[in-house]
Amino acid sequence: MKTGTRFFLTALVATTPLTAAAQEDVTVGFAIALSGFVAPYDDGPYKAAKLAIEDINAKGGLLGRKIIEVSADTASDPAQGATAATDVLSKNAELVMVTCDFDFGAPAALVAQSQNKIAFSSCAADAKFGVQGIGPNAYTMATATNHQGAILAEFAWNTLGKRNVYILNDLQVEYNKSLCSNFEKRWRELAGGEGVTGYDEYNAGNDTVIPAQVSRMKDAEAKSDVIMFCGAINGASYVRQIRAAGIDLPMITGESMDGTYWLEAVPDLSEFYNLSYGSIHGDDPSSRVNDFVAKFTKAYGEPPVTGHALTGYGVIEAWARAVESAGSFEADAVRAKLDAFAGEDLLVGKTFFTSDLHINNSRPMTIIKIDGGKAASLGVFDAEKTPEITF
Numbered sequence: 001m002k003t004g005t006r007f008f009l010t011a012l013v014a015t016t017p018l019t020a021a022a023q024e025d026v027t028v029g030f031a032i033a034l035s036g037f038v039a040p041y042d043d044g045p046y047k048a049a050k051l052a053i054e055d056i057n058a059k060g061g062l063l064g065r066k067i068i069e070v071s072a073d074t075a076s077d078p079a080q081g082a083t084a085a086t087d088v089l090s091k092n093a094e095l096v097m098v099t100c101d102f103d104f105g106a107p108a109a110l111v112a113q114s115q116n117k118i119a120f121s122s123c124a125a126d127a128k129f130g131v132q133g134i135g136p137n138a139y140t141m142a143t144a145t146n147h148q149g150a151i152l153a154e155f156a157w158n159t160l161g162k163r164n165v166y167i168l169n170d171l172q173v174e175y176n177k178s179l180c181s182n183f184e185k186r187w188r189e190l191a192g193g194e195g196v197t198g199y200d201e202y203n204a205g206n207d208t209v210i211p212a213q214v215s216r217m218k219d220a221e222a223k224s225d226v227i228m229f230c231g232a233i234n235g236a237s238y239v240r241q242i243r244a245a246g247i248d249l250p251m252i253t254g255e256s257m258d259g260t261y262w263l264e265a266v267p268d269l270s271e272f273y274n275l276s277y278g279s280i281h282g283d284d285p286s287s288r289v290n291d292f293v294a295k296f297t298k299a300y301g302e303p304p305v306t307g308h309a310l311t312g313y314g315v316i317e318a319w320a321r322a323v324e325s326a327g328s329f330e331a332d333a334v335r336a337k338l339d340a341f342a343g344e345d346l347l348v349g350k351t352f353f354t355s356d357l358h359i360n361n362s363r364p365m366t367i368i369k370i371d372g373g374k375a376a377s378l379g380v381f382d383a384e385k386t387p388e389i390t391f
Helices: 002-024 039-058 078-089 102-114 145-159 174-190 211-223 235-244 287-300 309-326 331-338
Strands: 025-032 066-073 093-098 118-121 138-140 165-170 196-202 226-230 251-253 272-276 342-346 349-352 365-371 374-381
Touching (some): 025 078, 039 287, 078 102, 093 102, 102 138, 145 174, 145 365, 165 174, 165 211, 165 235, 196 211, 211 235, 226 235, 235 251, 287 309
Parallel strands (some): 093 118
Antiparallel strands (some): 342 349, 365 374
C-alpha cells in the first residue's frame, strides 16, 4: 500500500512540470527560405520576429504563456513551402510566418489556411496575398504594390523632376508585374497619358543575360530621363548589364532591391533609388526604427540585410496584439481582431486591415539613394493618389 502510494506520488511529481510547461508554451512557426536565393528577403524578418518574441517573453509572455519558435526551410522552392508549413504545424504552431513574396509564400499559407491557422507573410506585396488569393486567415505586413508604384511615380515626377520614363519589367514573380503596372498607371496620370519612352520585359527564371533589352533601352536613352526597374531575384546582375552598356540614367525601383548585400556586383553604383520599409543604415527619420536597427545589430553582430526586417517584427507585434485583444489563440477570434486594425501603430508603420483586405495600401515608405556605392536615406515619402486594388 505504502509502496503504491509512493510510486503514484513520484510519478505525479515527475510528470506535472512537463505537463505544465507544455500548457505554458505557445508556438510560432516559420516556413521560410533559410537557404537559397530568396533567403536575403526572409533572413531579416525571421531574426526580427525572434527579437519581437524575446521582447514579449521578457514581459511575461502572451496571455501568460511563453512563446517558442520552430522553423522549416523552404530552400527558396515554392514546391517545398507546403512541406515546411506542414512541418511547423505538426509542432503545434498557432501562427505561421511565410516567405516575403506571394509566389514563394502562398503554398505554405494555403496549408495554414486549410488547418484554420493564421498565416502571415512578412512582406508579400502583391494584394492577392490575402482573402482573395489564399483565404481569410492569410495576412501580409507589406505595403501593397499599388501604393509602392504610386510612391515611386510621384517621387520621380515631383522630387526628381523626371518626365520621360523607360520601364523594364521582370516577369518572374507577381510582385514585379504588379509594381510596374501600378507605377505606369500613376505615371500616365501625372504625365497626361504620355511620358513612357519604352517598355521591355524579361524573365529572371530563364534570362540570365538581357542584351536585346539593354540594346533597346540604349536606343531610347536620349529621349528618356529615368528608368523604372521592376526587378527582384538576381536584380544586381541586370543593373550591372545596364550600367555596363553606358546607360547612366537614374534608376528607381521597389523594396525588392533594398539593402547593400548585392552592391559588390555593381561597383560605385550611383543615381539608384529604392523603396524601403525603413533604413538599415542608422539614418531613418524614425528614432524607433534606428533604435530597432541598433538592437538588431547588437543581437546579431550586424545590421539587418534589408529593411524588410521591420515587417517580421511587425508580424509578431500584430498577431500578439490581436491575441491579447481576443483573449484567445483561436484563429477565428484572432482574425476578428486583426480585421479591426485601423491605424495600429506598429514598428513598420500604421497598419490597417479589414475583413476583405489583408494588406496595407496607404502606408508611407522610406526611399534610399545609392551614390558611389553608398546608401543613405532620403526620408519618408507618400503618394497623393494610389491605384485601386482590384482582383
